[in-house]
Amino acid sequence: MIRGGRGIRTIAKVAAPGEGSRVEPGDEPDAKRRKVDADEASMDASKAAPAPEPPATTSSSGTTAGAGAGSTAQGNADEADGIDESLYSRQLYVMGHEAQKRMGGSTVLVVGMNGLGIEIAKNVTLAGVKKIVVHDDAEAKVADLGSQFYLTPEDVGKPRSEPSARRLAELNEYVRVEAHSGELLNKDFIKQFTVIVVADALQDTKLALNDMCRETGVCFISCAINGLFANAFCDFGEKFVVSDTNGEQPISCMISTIIQGNPAVVTVHDEARHGLEDGTLVRFSEIKGMEELNDHEPVPITSKGPYTFEIPVDTTKLTPFENGGYVHEVKQPKEISFKPMREALVRPGEFLLTDFAKLGRSELLHFAFQGLDKFRVAHDGAYPEPGNAEQCEEVVDHVKALVAAATEAKGSDADVLSLEDEDFDENARGIVVALASGACAELSPMAAFLGGVVGQEVLKACSGKFSPLNQWLYFDAVECLPDAASAPAPEDVRPLNSRYDGEIAVFGRPFVDKLRKMRMFLVGAGAIGCEMLKNWALMGVATDAANGGAIYITDMDKIERSNLNRQFLFRTKDVGSSKSTAAAGAAKLINDEMSIKAFEERVGTETENVFGDDFFASLDAVCTALDNVDARLYVDQRCLNYCKPMLESGTLGTKGNTQVVVPHLTENYGATRDPPEKSVPVCTLKNFPYKIDHTIQYARDWFEGAFAQLPRNANQYIADPDFVPRLDAQENTKVQTLEGLKSSLLTSRPSSFEDCITWAREQFEENYANQIKQLLHSFPPGMITSTGTPFWSGTKREPQPLEFSVDDPTHMAFIIAAANLRAQVYGLPECKDESVFRAHLPKVLVPPFRPKSIKIAANDRELKEQEESNKDMVDVSTAAESIVATLPKPADLADVKLNEIEFDKDNEENWHMDFITAASNLRARNYSIGEAGKYETKKIAGSIIPAIATTTALVTGLVCIELYKVVGGKNKVESYKNGFTNLALPFFAFSEPIEVKKTVAGSLKWSIWDKIEIDGSEKPLTLADFLRFFQEKYNVEVNMLSYAVSILHSFFSNAEKRAERMKMTMPELVESVTQKPIDPNQKYLQFEVICVDENDNDVDFPPVSYRLR
Template sequence: AVFGNDMQEKLQALQYFIVGAGAIGCEMLKNWAMMGVACGPSGHVYVTDMDRIEKSNLSRQFLFRNTDIDKFKSATAAAAAKAMNPGLNITPYQEKVASDTEHIFGDDFYDKLSGVCTALDNVEARLYVDQRCLFYRLPMLESGTLGTKGNTQVVVPHLTENYGATRDPPEKSIPICTLKNFPNQIQHTLQWARDWFEGEFKQAAEEVNTYLGMSSTDQYVDTLQPNSKLETLRLLRRTLVDERPTSFEDCVTWARLTFEKLFNNQIRQLLHNFPADQITSSGTKFWSGSKRCPKVLQFDIDEKDPDAGMRNHLDFCMAAANLRATMYGIKGTFDEEYFRRVLQDVIVPDFAPAEGVKIAANDAEEEKNNGGDEAMGDTTDAESYEILTALPKPGEMAGFRLSSIDFDKDIDDHMLFVTACSNLRALNYTIPCEDTHRSRAIAGRIIPAIATTTALVTGLICLELYKIVGTARKELTLEAYKNGFVNLAIPFMTLSEPTAPAKTKSTLQGKEWNWTAWDSLDMNLGNITMGEFMDHFEKEYNLEISMLSYGVSILYSFFANKKKVEERKAMKMTDVIHSITKKEFPPNQLFIILELIANDVETDEEVELPYVKFRFR
């Protein structure tokens, strides 16, 4: 009645993708069901979220009930929205939207969409979705909350700048010295645990795989940085030879010894270098102010932390052993009785403090100590040679590879390890522990939400959706759209015009062309040959291509071998790329992104151009 039949039909025909089915996602789906979005025969809403419903979600995600706990958010939210409006066409997914799921959310998927709505809890994911919207020229409805604060941003192709065009300054990083030896907040211990996870379960595996992928040991050594060469080789020997497990029992033993190393031995060494009663040169106590004097942890399989209610000692061993097993392709288990039986038989060597170990007391000393392996000279070379002779040759382990594990806050096994590891570190330094839920929020940098703010920002976004759909009467200009910022605690609310996209001035076919990040040179001529591609540019744009590339691969350059150039000119574009990269194109890929350097045929001046969006299917 308010907007008329034409507007309602447009709403019903929309095909929108909601990324996230948490607080904002649930509220948005409810609003869209009430508005009639995607309720027509050609309309559709796609929603994805890989999380399952937790009890703590129920206070602010109103499409969920107690009976839904442990179910997937996306499927449950989709069913609840459809119950409100049976005409809603909706499909749920349980997939992360990232580069590794482009076989699901690829060219064919985005090609049919009207727009994307983000309901995410971190900036990295927003930036990825922003790049997808930029490439496919789709509107993006972005909103976020932080307690009583909320913001909305509407992104319209060619009219406004994209989400990633302006960014907040980077967060102040935690000093390395604080992370390594002097933490005083749970954020410090969580960051330390995340860094340790990445080093042990990701970087170590990648380093082994890099080594095994080389044709010879010498070729691998040539790739190493001089100042970190010895440390890298030690990591390689430890992962591939000294501590390589052959059974899950070996993984459990490794986890128990790792506990001893991290939370007992390293603390003993620190206190050996800096005793509890140490006085600095200025006469003050070394362990004072932000420097908390640590205490050694004794392994206790039955320990339960009163702050977080977690069995940190046992949880650490169970999570670490299973991650280790995954890395080496060994079948693991979380059977508690098995762990108790194996752990009681592990022989833990006695600790003896090492002399001559340098531990930095501040960041300046840390940087000085990191002068690293180069300063060691002959000693480094001798140990490096010893390690290299002990390593198996790459050819001797054909087919053997480790599984690199990327930390993901949404995978419970990952969070169990990081939480237990962080809490044990916190216990070393008398810092209150946190449970897995709270640790997930901190480690994943999750933005918290309250229901009132969520309802307000989704309402503002829905108003912008009406504007994007538009009416036949009026074409909206930049001034019609509004970004919002609210703070309900003050209370405060302001609406502002979006910023126009930055322009790059260029000359094409003798005319001035001001292009933006939304622009590309689109080619929809099918899978033509490279020669036809180059001829098209000269005929259509009066440009002579001097270099053409696909990612890091150069397809053509004016200085290349003439015979090779002529061969490639006769080949289809996809065949040229395949011959260089040795990779097949997924069946759902429609476009290829090409970068080029070209000169005006008449003036011979280089012309600054956006990328080429080449549709080959």
């Protein structure tokens, strides 16, 4: 399950080379680790997109809504390819530079500035195409304000294209946005575009546009939303070339053995399955023995198991395999053929299935949407009136006629789509009626969902990256509709000339009134948070403040430039501002009736005085927009305690997932845990790396130790008299920490920038020459293990020491970055002048290497044994006292304060990524590992989660569809849907949430949502009263009682202590045991009990909620 940023990747951190204490294991977002040495597959330019041109950066006259970027935009763009990496950084990790360049040379026409059209245009503009033209001569209506977030009440009565273009232009300074009016069906006009999207038109117009696109070689997309129904269609021509079908990085595996044969059998190391499918092309590299395969052309594989595959190569006459080597997947362009729309209407082929619970639904909706179009043609383009049974029946008759005609045509053409008589039953008729009755409505969650899907299809047409929709997609969310017993009366679905008319048409006025009174808590104001607020503003959530409606949003982060590509409520002027405050203000511009309060607090135990009992008790639902698992689990626990629905979503590049948690109905979020990701052994990072990921992590840990942890230790030593005594609890690292203090405050403390250069040069020699020489001294080349295999084989790559050269750019990059960071730590002036370095470096005396008589651990097991052995051999206390005796007294350092450098991956001027990139690549060079540029290094070192706006829009749309169900009080698990999507394929899967597990204990039946409630607000219960309550009511004995991590009572505790505690009230008992006062605003204490019955059998009980006040 993809839960954006959900998993925590823990890698054992390595001590900064030569000094400081070991950095403790840390948490990193679950960004999937990628190979970095695979080139992006090239793409046949014959169809996918026009040759890239420089992006427009200035506004033009007439109907252009220019960005006005001018030199600012050009100045931020990368000089090599015109791509602004600071803006597109998260997107580039999804699309790649080549696809981004193609998008930057593409032009897009969006026809229809309704809610769906503006969503598509917004996503495409954020992505960074060259130019987008919007067309819509229809006048804006009040009802449009319920889905079109770039229209205001002042725009009502004006053509929708003009204000839409003007506000779209604010999103991206690199994209030229134009509004077009007048004739569409003009070949000279059409042929200027890469792709045309039609979001609002009758079928005849769509067919005519598709015909013209076919003639001119322009990609065509049609889409529509009507109430809770949606469809999309793609036609990218007869021959469309896809450069990368799935967006995954090419697979690379380390080879274990290659058996000589015809065909040859290849086995990969068992640390991971090879993941290759039959027919996948592969190439080989770095093989020792059988080197002929290294130069062999790519060959297809046949999988024989998770770790083995065959290749059609006769290796019987090749030199025998010795060891090592890699197998690499070779991606191949794929050509796809599309049918024109006229043919695809009749012979659609297979539909993209989204929900296995709705088999046959796509076929039905294929006819239903055509029937709706025929109704519109007969009624001058109008939709059926909401709740008008006669007009709905007219649509049904059109559908029946279409089905009958298709059935007759199928007699002579088997490819024609038709429905059997039994397929058009009463249930099918109800689906058509539901479509017809709400067809006039544009619901913002549906627009967000389909706008994300279609927006990505536009980008596929522009870039040739990812597999296009081929060709029809139908989607519905009829589960949102009220059942027959609670269906709104006809008068409750009639329009009121309000912005909520769409929702009124589908759900009725009473439902909308309830929506407007909702009290919601949105945790996070990033990409998902921004999209969610936009949807809620359009839906009318919390717009009735007089009757309690309110939205609370919190986010402790500030806006950064890299956020602007996805977090679309923010603009350049907002950089540096609070995310929650800026998002709240932008949402109110969409709907000023919203009642919204912004916080900048982290959600956790330390802020329960802000988000306390009263706060959570007052909420109707909680929505998470978070990027880490701990915060999600905390919010999940709070929702459990207060029985509040929780709406959860996450993204990872083109992948997204949504989960709805409903009290007493579904399992909670924390009930299902992702398996922990395999950590990298410490010895691999320290001595035996074999992936670029390992060397980057090594460099990242070095940065943290040398420039953050070491100065932090020094500052604590100076300011805190208890710092050294506290080190007694860190027996394994105490001496190392003290040695780092001695180095930083005494022996290696710099007084000039030249001292910093000297230190950097010494670090180079120690880490890239001496340590490697020591390793080779301990494990000489050619060494054979006790099992008879070469020591330097498999994942152990034989290293080579580096010899420093001022003429090597990477060597100098390391020295310059390391010296400047060292200067920052000590508050010394920095220097960028390379001549200063070249002048000083020859003066640095580097002592010759002398091998030490030390044993280096070959694996983590040996490392642990060594640590245990060292405890016995080395008197830690004596060694520590010896070092402490040489340290300057803290009083003598009162005016000294070192700067603790916090890693910032996005600042190009602070040397952070320069250091990590150079340090990593030098280590990679030691071990003959392919080096990585700063761009890819930043992704791994910064734990960057790839992200794009389209996936974010899609998942928030799905979440808001589930919110409709929560507001509607749906009480059956089959009414709800968890979603799993991958826009790259494209793939959609929806399933029912897992029903909550029930526990039966005697006459008590409960789930994790239940609690035993005890009221101590009027008269506090003593512990004796509390235990008696269970004995009398449930005939059980409480063997153990706990509060959080504290045991308050147990059968095995001291009898005297038990007797003493029996007289205490429950609040007194909690404060006595925890040694902490209870917050005066806290209303409940949550207890856990372990009970036994009269036969001494364990009896499971739910948590106990004790009311304080």
